[in-house]
Amino acid sequence: GAGVSQSPRYKVAKRGQDVALRCDPISGHVSLFWYQQALGQGPEFLTYFQNEAQLDKSGLPSDRFFAERPEGSVSTLKIQRTQQEDSAVYLCASSPVLRGLETQYFGPGTRLLVL
């Protein structure tokens, strides 16, 4: 079946631009996570949704980062006024289980480059 999909796969932005990254989780998955993976590093947790509720946004690095999941399925991560340090791969993961860390299925990521 279809896995987690993310779009765009690649995004080049000029410093100061706003970007929006989309995640389509596996159908029916209640939990959705966003991670940021810098080059040569492991993923770092950004935020967690249970259905449409954002239960944890402690990992968002600044108020320029905003995530939403209004209908409990597709999620969008928005970065305002992008900076060079925002260049990274942004990974989305979903799980069928409430609080299901052990069953997270990751998407391929969106590779963001800020010039």
Place this chain on the structure above:
Amino acid sequence: QKEVEQDPGPLSVPEGAIVSLNCTYSNSAFQYFMWYRQYSRKGPELLMYTYSSGNKEDGRFTAQVDKSSKYISLFIRDSQPSDSATYLCAMSLSGGGADGLTFGKGTHLIIQP
């Protein structure tokens, strides 16, 4: 010091060898431990999941957790060239989603044919 330490490698071994990968961590409250495999330009794929201390085996893979030493390991037997990837350890405070996963940096593994 990061919460989870992992040698980034690269680690290069001949085909058929036993591979040992490991992580250390500083937060004794971690209870759930996982190993992910990540191929280039792909998302991480869950390999093994362990709760608390102990061993878990799945085919050619064995995961070990030693909470007293804050040390976890992944062993790969009869390694294959297709095992070449980056291996990420990950852990969490609880099985819940409230804290996400804390990952190591990843070890780049190369299996030489």
